[in-house]
Amino acid sequence: MSSPSNRGVVFKGPGKVAIESIAFPELALGKRKCDHGVILKVITTNICGSDQHMVRGRTTAPEGLVLGHEITGVIVEAGRDVEFLNVGDVCSVPFNIACGRCRNCKSGLTGICLNVNPARPGAAYGYVDMGGWVGGQAEYVMVPYADFNLLKFPNADQAMEKIRDLTLLSDIFPTGFHGCVTAGVGPGSTVYIAGAGPVGLAAAASAHLLGAACVIVGDMIDDRLEQARSFGCETIDLKKDMPMEDQLEAILGEREVDCFVDCVGFEAHGCGCNHSHEAPATVLNSAMQVTRAGGSIGIPGLYVTEDPGAVDDAAKVGALSMRFGLGWAKSHSFHTGQCPVMKYHRNLMQAILFEKIDIAKAVNVQMINLDQAPKGYADFDGGAAKKFVIDPHGSVAA
Template sequence: MSSNKAVVCPEPGVVEVIDTPFPTFELTDGPGVNPANVGRKVPHGVILRTVATNICGSDQHMVRGRTTAPTGLVLGHEITGEVIEVGRDVEFIKVGDIVSVPFNISCGRCRNCKEQKTGICLNVNPDRPGSAYGYVDMGGWVGGQAEYVLVPYADWNLLRFPDRDQALEKIMDLTMLSDILPTGFHGAVTAGVTVGSTVYVAGAGPVGLAAAASAQLLGAAVVIVGDLNEDRLAQARSFGCEGINVAHGDPADQIEQLLGVREVDAGIDAVGFEARGHGHGAGAAEAPATVLNSLMDLTAAGGSLGIPGLYVTGDPGAADEAAQKGSLSLSLGTGWAKSLSFTTGQCPAMKYNRALMMAILHDRIHIAKAVNAQAILLEDAPRGYAEFDAGAATKYVLNPNGYLNR
């Protein structure tokens, strides 16, 4: 086999499907590949035929030109696949296994991996801790929005589904295990959500909806989701959340109308660095610190903020010079005065994915329905990106090899 089609961004605002090399067990030069990784041998890896690979809001930031991602980078870090070839050092993963790939690439050997901090592995990115497939400054590992993809440290990284037929039956749910479900769950866990909690989730995109569904799974009494997009708010309401449109005013005012108080027990930021101001309609100007400062205001003293929303250190499209470097005008004094806790950074997907797999397999959560997952062909990726960028209340799942037709 030598052919492989993949999704790339050749210039800001443009998505294309191209022919790209079939993966091998050695890293080769290409867009975004760290020079120190070129020639790196991967005998511990496997090659997957992609079963499903999803379009993520984090991909959208790169397509919009809001990161320092190089042109031509193969996109995609949400990967589910079938093993078709194993490296010589792979012991437990077998050809034919259906597996979920955590979006964090981790070695399983370093101190951070051994402490379950797989989002900041020390060995897979020569520049800094942490790596991912097809993402800016993440070590240059090729993305998974493709027909075939290489996964390193396979025995460590891959989550094998216990039954092939069952996995394919529930594949639209299980494909969310690579990123958004663990990420949303991490946001809820780090926000301190527990039985009886009142929760506010900023953002009704797929990660926000996953965080809301996760809060319900954890036993929250009330989950409130805020956004500017009425279609996405309707999606949140479809599985039992309250929805508030932040274009209509201060979220705290609207929370008070629902709960009788202006604060919640736990706050989750699922928006990130392209946040817009509140109370100014759908055309509100970008104000990247808006969500974080709002969450500090409306989270009760002693509470916690889970921040799965993406923030970057390089944003050429930011509104001012400080924000271009990731420096935001945070009201840290508010956080200090209220003794709030904050958790940011990549979700360590492996910490949660097996437990969440069991919740899916035993019908404790229906995440595909919650995020309105829809399968489209790989060649339809440009349309999926365009519709998602326009605000579609949909999680697009690419179907490169026909598994989702079965």
């Protein structure tokens, strides 16, 4: 009996993705069986800004890579060693692939699992240098270590009703929340969010959930700033040739914030009259400039070790010109790295199910079908104030 067909979003070189037939997933890791894995029929799979870095040609991603690390699906096959999940369960897939057995996983550091990527700690689906795992912007995908990795939703019908929100649990909602937690956001705090892309908007919504008194979002795209204002954020237009401290003072009455969250990363551009020029350290330097002494800076925005499209030779290997002495002098705390999704996703699921947050509305989820993915990538690259979510089987539309 032949396997069902499968199609996925494939990276074809800088600026190009295509929908192609790909192999149907097997419960296998190389030549050995993957009895701890499951095969999911994908319900939703999202386009991420991290994917966009690869598609722009700003990483060493190989052509032919099946993209996608933000996955929600229903189990259609389970390996022999899967004990606590069943065929038919609807689950969220953390973008981190984690074994659950190594010292980092046992400490809750699932973003830097030691056993799932021969090249370095940490792995993800469909991403450069992250272990070679097949991505989930597809109709079907294999998930290893399923009992440990997957978050089962309590009720499948309820999950489908809330799927536009729940699909964000695989990455951007926990990532934005993690950025805020590591920046020290809490009741009454003032927060600056750098970047109003989907992760920045998710961080802003998370800051509200955590009780921030004032959430300020900075960006250069008018539609994204308008989206941030739609759920109660103050905004700063970084195209203006006006010092950020002056703009903060106009909002807060003071020139610093308690907490700073970098949701931009290494493709940052200079502010004001230099906004068309790339300046990869500009957000980090701004963070040290406008965060109060003793404050914390959360950095969920992506920084890379290899960037072939960087503005200079130093940036091509991730060496940025930071004014680190200022951060040292102000006793700042910096928190970097991938979000350990499992640390947060169950509680954030509860916040969604009990309607404590409307995260899909905050990030402006736009549903598309699999064949519309190339246009979704193009629109996202053009600065659309939307989070594109692919519905590969038409199950959400139905």
